[in-house]
Every structure is written in structure tokens, then in C-alpha cells.
Amino acid sequence: MALTQQRRAIYHLLDEANPADGMAAYFAFYHPDNRTILRPYPYAAVRAQGYVALARTGMDLFRPFVTLRLPIHNMQTSTDVVYEAIDVGTAVILNAPSRYAPLLHALFEVQTEEHLSLYQLKASQFEPIINVLVTQDTAPNGLPRFLIRDRANDVIGASATLNWQSPGYAEIGVTTHPGYRRRGWGRSVVSAMANYLLENGRTPLYVVSQTNEASIQLAESVGFTDSSVRELMIQAVLKPRP
Numbered sequence: 001m002a003l004t005q006q007r008r009a010i011y012h013l014l015d016e017a018n019p020a021d022g023m024a025a026y027f028a029f030y031h032p033d034n035r036t037i038l039r040p041y042p043y044a045a046v047r048a049q050g051y052v053a054l055a056r057t058g059m060d061l062f063r064p065f066v067t068l069r070l071p072i073h074n075m076q077t078s079t080d081v082v083y084e085a086i087d088v089g090t091a092v093i094l095n096a097p098s099r100y101a102p103l104l105h106a107l108f109e110v111q112t113e114e115h116l117s118l119y120q121l122k123a124s125q126f127e128p129i130i131n132v133l134v135t136q137d138t139a140p141n142g143l144p145r146f147l148i149r150d151r152a153n154d155v156i157g158a159s160a161t162l163n164w165q166s167p168g169y170a171e172i173g174v175t176t177h178p179g180y181r182r183r184g185w186g187r188s189v190v191s192a193m194a195n196y197l198l199e200n201g202r203t204p205l206y207v208v209s210q211t212n213e214a215s216i217q218l219a220e221s222v223g224f225t226d227s228s229v230r231e232l233m234i235q236a237v238l239k240p241r242p
Contacts, residue, residue: 001040001043001044003033003036003038006038006039006040006051007028007029007038008046009040009045009046009047009048009051010028010038010040010048010051010069011029012047013048013050013051013069014028014029014069016029016166016167016168017168019118019120019169019203019205019227019229020097020118020227020229022166022168022169022171022205023067023095023164023171023205023207024053024067024068024069024095025166025169026164026165026166026169027053027055027065027067027164028051028053028067029166030164030166030167031053031055031164035055035056035057036053036054036055036056037053037054037055037064038051038052038053038054039051039052039053039054039081039084039085041077041080041081041084041085043084049071049074049077049081050068050069050070050071050077050078050081051068051069051081051085052066052067052068052081052082052084052085052086053066053067053068054066054085054086054092055067058140058141059093060093062091063091063092063093063235064090064092064093065092065093065094065095066086066092066093066094066095067094067095067096068081068082068085068094068096068100070082070100070103072099072100072103075103078103079103079107079241079242082107082238083107083238083241086238087238088238088239088240088241089237089238090237090238091235091236091237092108092235092236092237092238093233093234093235094108094232094233094234094235094236095231095232095233096231096232097229097230097231097232098115098230098231098232100232101232104232104234104236106242107238107239107242108234108236108237108238108239109236109237109238109239110234110235110236111234111235111236111237112234112235113232113233113234114209114232114233114234115209115210115211115230115231115232116207116208116209116210116230116231116232116233117207117208117209117210117216117226117227117229117230117231118205118206118207118226118227118229118230118231119205119206119207119208119216119219119220119224119225119226119227120203120204120205120206120224120225120227121194121198121203121204121205121206121222121223121224121225122203122223122225123198125223125225126194126195126198126222126223127223128191128192128194128195129187129188129191129192129222131148131184131185131188131191131192133148133185133188134146134147134148134188134189134192135147135148135149136192136196139159139161139162141161141162143161143162143165144162144193144196145159145160145161145162146159146160146189146192146193146196147159147160147189148180148185148188148189150180155177155179155180156177157176157177157179157180157183157185158174158175158176158177158180158185158186158188158189159174159175159189160172160173160174160186160189160190160192160193161173161174161175161193162193163207165197165202166202167201167202168202168203169202169203169204169205170197170202170203170204170205171204171205171206171207172190172193172194172197172204172205172206174186174189174190174215174218186218187218187221187222190206190218190219190222191222194222194223204224206219206224207231210230
């Protein structure tokens with residue numbers, strides 16, 4: 001089955017207008033074809049019951065980044081979806097809705113686990129922060145980047161990048177050098193990126209660990225609000241089928 005047919009078979013499982021499906025929709029529909037493996041279940045079905053997407057990204061050269069949607073009300077079918085797509089013993093980085101946690105813990109040997117909150121920025125809630133130190137260039141992944149550079153020391157003090165972008169949404173990531181924190185630089189570059197995305201018709205998203213108070217405060221200071229969407233990010237190895 002061609003990738004276009006596979007995407008057509010799972011299209012009803014995702015709502016591209018819903019931020020909760022933003023990342024999953026990107027990896028299912030827009031991640032480069034040559035770096036995407038899509039496994040609908042049943043494989044040859046015109047209308048799939050679930051799917052797993054395995055993507056090669058810059059996060060880890062040896063672990064595929066996995067997103068998925070499962071018929072969680074049917075544990076047996078959900079288990080079938082996972083084992084049809086992933087070989088036993090495969091190490092993965094996996095992102096999923098938090099409601100999948102009991103199933104994932106049953107099927108995977110979890111090595112690390114992070115609980116995430118999804119924040120969304122609406123144009124009506126946004127007031128751009130003007131900082132003349134912010135410049136724009138291109139990140140290694142080919143997407144735009146906004147940064148503040150300490151030219152005297154040739155150090156990037158803060159940068160806002162895009163983890164991914166689809167036609168409707170984009171997820172912002174921010175890095176602030178330890179020596180340049182508490183200057184508002186992280187807030188400034190995130191605001192610049194958010195403004196760029198809104199001007200180009202995309203809704204900015206910001207995913208943050210539920211325990212990272214500093215990052216949450218940064219997002220809220222720019223105008224992001226908690227969408228109430230909760231996600232799970234794990235590094236794990238698929239166990240033998242129960």
C-alpha cells in the first residue's frame with residue numbers, strides 16, 4: 001500500500017483543526033516521505049482502526065520517533081496495532097496522549113518518562129515583545145530560527161526554533177544558555193517566533209514538562225494558555241507480546 005493510501009486510510013483518526021492532534025497529524029501527513037513509515041491497522045483497510053507512525057528525526061539517530069492513535073476502548077486491538085508496526089526489542093522515543101499510559105506501560109519497558117502539557121497561543125491573546133537584539137536566521141533543520149547572540153563572546157544566548165510545522169500549527173522550542181538567563185531573552189525570542197507564525201497563518205504551540213515551572217512561566221508571559229491537553233513522552237523498548 002502506497003504512503004498516500006495509508007494516509008487516506010487513517011485520515012479520519014485525526015482532527016487537523018484540534019491542537020491535541022497537531023503533532024500526530026504532522027508526523028502522519030507532513031513529515032518527509034523518505035523519513036516516515038506509516039502502519040495503519042488493519043494494514044490493507046480502506047478505513048483503519050488505528051495506526052503507528054515511525055519517523056526518523058534529529059532527536060536520536062538510533063531510535064525512531066513514534067506517534068500513534070489507538071482504539072483505546074479495545075485493548076486487544078490496540079495491542080495488535082502496536083505489534084503489527086513495531087518489532088519486539090525495538091528502542092523508541094514515543095509520544096502519545098496520557099490516556100494511553102496503562103497500555104504503554106504494559107507493552108513497553110519504559111526507561112524514561114515525561115508528562116507534558118500543551119499550551120496554545122491565540123492571536124487575540126498575543127502582544128508582541130519588541131527586542132532589537134533578536135535576529136532571524138535558519139536552523140539546521142531548515143526551518144526559521146530567532147535568536148539573540150552575544151557577539152562579543154560569540155555565544156547564542158537564547159534561541160527559539162520549530163520542532164515541526166504543519167499548515168495549521170507549529171511547535172516552538174526554546175533554549176537559553178545558562179549564563180544568559182533571567183534577562184528576558186528566552187521570552188523575547190519565543191515572542192518573535194510566535195509573531196512570525198501568526199503572521200504566516202499558523203497557531204503556535206508550546207509543549208512543556210509539567211514540572212518545568214520556569215518554562216511554563218515563560219510561555220504564559222508571552223500569552224500562551226494551557227489547552228488542558230496532556231501527553232506522555234517515553235523512551236522505551238517494546239517487550240515480548242503478553
